[in-house]
Amino acid sequence: MARWAPGASDRLQRAAIELFAEDGFEATTVAGIAGRAGVTERTFFRHFADKREVLFAGGEQLEAAFVGAIADAPADTSMAGLLAAALDAGGRVLQDARGREFSRMRNGIITANEQLRERELLKLAKLSHAVTAALVARGIAQVTASLAGELGVLVFKTAFARWIAPDETRDLLDLQREGLAAVSDLTRAETV
Amino acid sequence: MARWAPGASDRLQRAAIELFAEDGFEATTVAGIAGRAGVTERTFFRHFADKREVLFAGGEQLEAAFVGAIADAPADTSMAGLLAAALDAGGRVLQDARGREFSRMRNGIITANEQLRERELLKLAKLSHAVTAALVARGIAQVTASLAGELGVLVFKTAFARWIAPDETRDLLDLQREGLAAVSDLTRAETV
DNA sequence: AGAATGATGTCAGGGACTGACATCACCAGC
């Protein structure tokens, strides 16, 4: 493990976000990002698969939180409990490791560009699949797990959108629990 | 309206599907597609915004069917009735204008490549938004319409996946109605 | 016939991304 100035990945991410915010995604060039980070364009592509990916680097962390919470839950945890645990763990990642202001800025960049919205949809779909797989690993039927996976991500997405809304001050975890409760209300008759 | 050999768009789509099926999406070049269609690479990009879009050209047609069915439904149609009408109209487009075998081949190409899966997610999200907008235009509350829009697309996606499964012989419209009924069961307690 | 229109061809070029190879900083072993 040897390198010149440590943290090239971090510098690239920071540089990219700054430039995207200033000039927009399409107007900024990878060479420009690399230049601001003090590396070569080629190095950028060794750290990130493509130009969009630099904005979605923390994704594995979020996914790991979701999956880990499901895997580590007590054996007798209900489905609602599993989803709640996963959402709590994921929400904590966003709230603590990222922060609301950062998430707001990042989200502004993403929603301003269709290529980035596209990539975000892919990431959410992968998150949904990961949650589904984690549920299946606990012995839950594929169909049920798949539905729960999509549902969990839907709640996450909705709560996140509210969390970064201009005047919102509530906790992300609270918003997630509220959303989950609303869904639970809708499906309670079936669950019981 | 003047042109050389008519139907350049169709020829490009056909050529693209053939080449994607033979060599894969990444291995085939836009110049190759254009060459097989008897046009220039530049002409390809005048018909399709990018290399992926050639596979999603019929999308507006599907979206129009969904939206039109919702807009044209009688004033007193229930939400379930609106979704059923939209799904029927959309399903007919796929079944009649496209056909099951074509859909199978096209779907095989898409699922084999991440860039194409990504684009498909974007198209489905847009379809969902279009449905939501059509419902809002009928005076339905934004929140309800949004939920229904996502739900409708979810049912569509699920039924479509079953429709193109290897041994499936049932009608797409039947599969959609079945899926809608299953969702209806899940939410009946709330609706009443 | 001649003008208007719209689709296509041609050309030049930027920017994303990749493979191959050289180079440099650091670490381990002698």
Add this chain to the structure above:
DNA sequence: GCTGGTGATGTCAGTCCCTGACATCATTCT
């Protein structure tokens, strides 16, 4: 302390996607 190994970076050449500008051609309208 020197030397070789390792991993990250730089350099270079090249392919492919995609775009703007301009010329050209077939069809349609007058």
